[in-house]
Amino acid sequence: MPPQRIAELLARSRPLICAHRVNTRARLLRVLPYAPHMIELDVNTVGKSLVAMHGVAQPPLRNPIARAIVAEVERLIVGDPHKPVSLRELLEGLEGVALWLDVKKRGVCVRAVEEVYRVCNPSAVALSTAFYPELKTLKREHPEVAAFLGNVSFYPPSPSIALEVDADGISIEYHYLDRDLVEMMHGADLLVAAWTVNDEQDMESVVRLGIDILITDFPDVAREVMERLSRGHSVLESW
Numbered sequence: 001m002p003p004q005r006i007a008e009l010l011a012r013s014r015p016l017i018c019a020h021r022v023n024t025r026a027r028l029l030r031v032l033p034y035a036p037h038m039i040e041l042d043v044n045t046v047g048k049s050l051v052a053m054h055g056v057a058q059p060p061l062r063n064p065i066a067r068a069i070v071a072e073v074e075r076l077i078v079g080d081p082h083k084p085v086s087l088r089e090l091l092e093g094l095e096g097v098a099l100w101l102d103v104k105k106r107g108v109c110v111r112a113v114e115e116v117y118r119v120c121n122p123s124a125v126a127l128s129t130a131f132y133p134e135l136k137t138l139k140r141e142h143p144e145v146a147a148f149l150g151n152v153s154f155y156p157p158s159p160s161i162a163l164e165v166d167a168d169g170i171s172i173e174y175h176y177l178d179r180d181l182v183e184m185m186h187g188a189d190l191l192v193a194a195w196t197v198n199d200e201q202d203m204e205s206v207v208r209l210g211i212d213i214l215i216t217d218f219p220d221v222a223r224e225v226m227e228r229l230s231r232g233h234s235v236l237e238s239w
Helices: 004-012 025-034 064-078 085-092 109-119 134-141 158-166 177-185 200-208 218-228
Strands: 016-017 036-044 049-052 098-102 124-129 146-152 169-173 191-195 212-217
Touching: 004 085, 004 098, 016 218, 025 036, 025 085, 025 218, 036 085, 049 085, 049 109, 085 109, 098 109, 098 177, 109 134, 124 134, 134 146, 146 191, 169 177, 177 191, 200 212, 200 218, 212 218
Parallel strands: 016 036, 016 212, 036 098, 098 124, 124 146, 146 169, 169 191, 191 212
Antiparallel strands: 036 049
């Protein structure tokens, strides 16, 4: 079973819409009016300081015009990745917001959660990381946090990897999802979060699979898709 606060959110809405990579104040102000259920912050370090920064470069492109276009799209959607904001600064004023921390640096999972609690009072906290063994320590010290295997980009053969580290679920690239996988994870009381789902048809497809959390750059579009599905209409019907 997921921790109580996440379970309460899921009881009101499933899947939860999580705004992806909210690493700047400008990005935060853009997504809040769309009322996503959760806000995702990437947690990294610069020196000894915790910052909101993805830290992964764009795929190399030989054409300079293509590089410039990709960089500008990235800046418009998620903010300037070259000017990391301190985690504390970004958290200030986020009272009552459900947060998803995607931890990109080894050894800072517990520290990131405790920084959140020092700065604000979130309605719920989830955390994902590719450093899976750290989740066991996180759950021991903060059982109220929903812990996810992060950066899953393959079809896991069983839920055993998540259960071994006391995780509450997996955060998986949506291309690897199918109904069997979702049902297998749910059969083990594990949650399924899908990332990063930006196309309307893809959103509808993963929602119909029964996922628990939809991570997207466009929470406004996800809201529209969810409302359409709640009325019994398919995305394709509007085309």
